[in-house]
Amino acid sequence: MSGNGWASEAPCAGDFRFTPEETTAEAPTEPLVALLAVCRDCPFRAQCIDLVLPSASLFDGVCGGRLWRDGQVLATCDDAQPAELRERGRRPITHGTEAGARAHNRRGERACSLCREAGRLAQQARRARKRATGT
Numbered sequence: 526m527s528g529n530g531w532a533s534e535a536p537c538a539g540d541f542r543f544t545p546e547e548t549t550a551e552a553p554t555e556p557l558v559a560l561l562a563v564c565r566d567c568p569f570r571a572q573c574i575d576l577v578l579p580s581a582s583l584f585d586g587v588c589g590g591r592l593w594r595d596g597q598v599l600a601t602c603d604d605a606q607p608a609e610l611r612e613r614g615r616r617p618i619t620h621g622t623e624a625g626a627r628a629h630n631r632r633g634e635r636a637c638s639l640c641r642e643a644g645r646l647a648q649q650a651r652r653a654r655k656r657a658t659g660t
Contacts (some may be wrong), residue, residue, distance in 0.1 A: 544586035561602035564590035
């Protein structure tokens with residue numbers, strides 16, 4: 526099914542228990558883990574991940590056959606495949622590179638320490654080359 530029309534066909538359609546209001550670290554996860562049974566036979570797990578982008582959006586709740594808190598997987602339904610986790614909405618960042626630092630910047634996020642250091646070293650090298658050529 527193309528587009529997002531599949532969302533109304535998903536077994537969880539209209540069920541607000543999958544995205545709870547209470548998402549603190551102290552909130553119980555058992556009720557949400559029980560919801561993973563609904564995801565077990567869902568044919569739309571990969572599309573769900575693509576739509577929500579749970580790791581990029583720091584999602585809290587159940588998405589794509591996984592229980593997420595702050596964009597991290599806490600539990601997985603039976604039969605979930607690692608390939609379903611690929612968030613096609615964003616390209617992965619190559620950490621520890623100048624390109625990685627630029628990618629963080631384009632996303633409006635603070636660069637990780639590896640990317641900050643790579644960006645700093647690249648800028649330092651550019652300045653040294655500029656001084657060496659006298660321009």
